[in-house]
Amino acid sequence: MKQRTSILAWVFLLTMALLPSTIRAQVTPTVASNEPELIEVDVETKVRRIAVPALVAPSPADTPAGNSATLGRQIAEVISANLRNSGLFEPQGPAGIRPIALEEVTAPQYDYWKGRNVEQLVEGFVRVGGDGNLTVGCYLYDVNFGQELTRLGFVVPPREWRRAAHKCADAIYSKLTGELPFFDSRIAYIAETGPKGKRVKRLAIMDSDGANHRFITNGQSTALTPRFSPNYKSILYLSYQDGNPRIYVYDIDSGRQRLITASKNPTFAPRWSPDGQTILYSMAVAGNTDIYKISVNGGSPVKLTSAPGIDVGGSFSPDGRQIVFESDRGGSQQVYVMNADGSNQRRISHGGGRYATPEWSPRGDLIAYTRIAGDFRVGVMRPDGSGERLLTDSWQDEAPTWAPNGRVIQFFRTERNTGKTSVWQVDLTGRNERKLPTPVDGSDPAWGPVLP
């Protein structure tokens, strides 16, 4: 039942070597990679008008995922929705704009699109090959300069047509914003149903845009706080399956799971190291919770904290050398950083109120957290604790998780009184906030890396 088909990147002969560097310089802001001393977070805010007509299907043919002409329109719809949801684009189409002819894919009618008042144009095609796979071509043009900016091609089985759309949208987003891609990625989260006093909580997974949703557990025992492994092959999560909170590793291919430690003590707050080789977890012994790490292959756990207070959670820096975690050793929940061996523990949050659920950005430049001062709000700070900025303002926003490019954050929002939950997304400007479509209520989102 497992789909282990990878996208074959298909390199066109004429790549973007033709692209004049002046254009690239104009559309590409500076990427600040791993520069903690950066004073300002360079957040892209320009909104681009871009046209996305339906992809052309040269000789329409039926596939298990529908006719290729329909797929051409659906792929354009996904590209358009991704770009719009990033908050950095104002797409037109595919609905409401004219279809294009195959010849236009490589020879766009710039004057026509200038008349539509768009700055960029995405065109492409879908072909059904003899082996039944789809070949999807994706071209990005600058309308004003009359220039091709990039082109990409993908060969995918028909059932994975959305991935071709995500890859195309990622290429456009990266080319025009200078940021790393993030659309072609997945989310693990907890699907919630039932009344507040008797919530049913199931482990579920979905694409970054909410599509391809799948429930994994049946809800008989409460599931919490999932984390996709970096290779997407397994999920760490907490289950009350045996009556106690325990961390399991669920193998997606086999559907089997195992405990991460034989200890009878409750374990919770599981996290992966960036290389997927180490599991970080919290364990309560006689009521006192500390943070431990253990190899994904088992062996002896290493105790990283020993304060008498609650030390819980944790998130590795992208280079794996440091861990940000929360502790109430000083009297209230605050954010601390330590080396990956547990040495040099120091508090970094000083803004007043309580700070919880720190998550290190995959880019390394920021740490996201839940700030508790009356209401719960999601914010970011630099790894030295400076530059604190709150991104959301609601009654209870909790547990941020980073997009693979470190520029977008998901979190969950709890509604006052009803206890209803939903998964939300916000970018680093704090302005582009939206609710993710989930079939039922959702909490504890955990964003995985860009798919291989």
Place this chain on the structure above:
Amino acid sequence: MKMTNKARTFALLLIASTALAACGKKEVKDLPPVADNTTYGNTGDTVTPTGDAIVPGSQEDFLQSVGQMGDRIFFDTDRFNVDTADQAVLQTQAQWLARYPNTRVTLEGHADERGTRDYNLALGERRANAAKNYLASLGVDSSRIQTVSYGKERPQALGSNEESWAQNRRAVTVVVR
């Protein structure tokens, strides 16, 4: 102000206990409607009078003996200390446990919704263990007591206000067998 909430919770608990104690332990066949004169009403996991005799040493017997809210102690926000009011409740529980030395209990630790999920799991552990340690100090063999934290996953009161949160920051003793 937090103490006020807690004090009020405990006061209501006393009313509930008194009301139940007035029923008398032996009159199990004809319990009146539970605690009409309190704001709590039925807690959802209390004894339903069925006409059958309550088995000595059972969860029903425990609730009969300690009073309707006598199975639990309450905590202030982010705290896990057992104060004098809690001690009185746990002493009553310990007396029952001394009467039935073959019983075992689970101490459930809970937190209110105004904490983050992982932290609340840790906090529930602290609370359950604080109650366990106090029972042990009263002579209850600690091997008879297991703990489990539900964090904020199982609220008793469903509102999003101080009164509800005060009821949810609790450690509840449940007889296993």
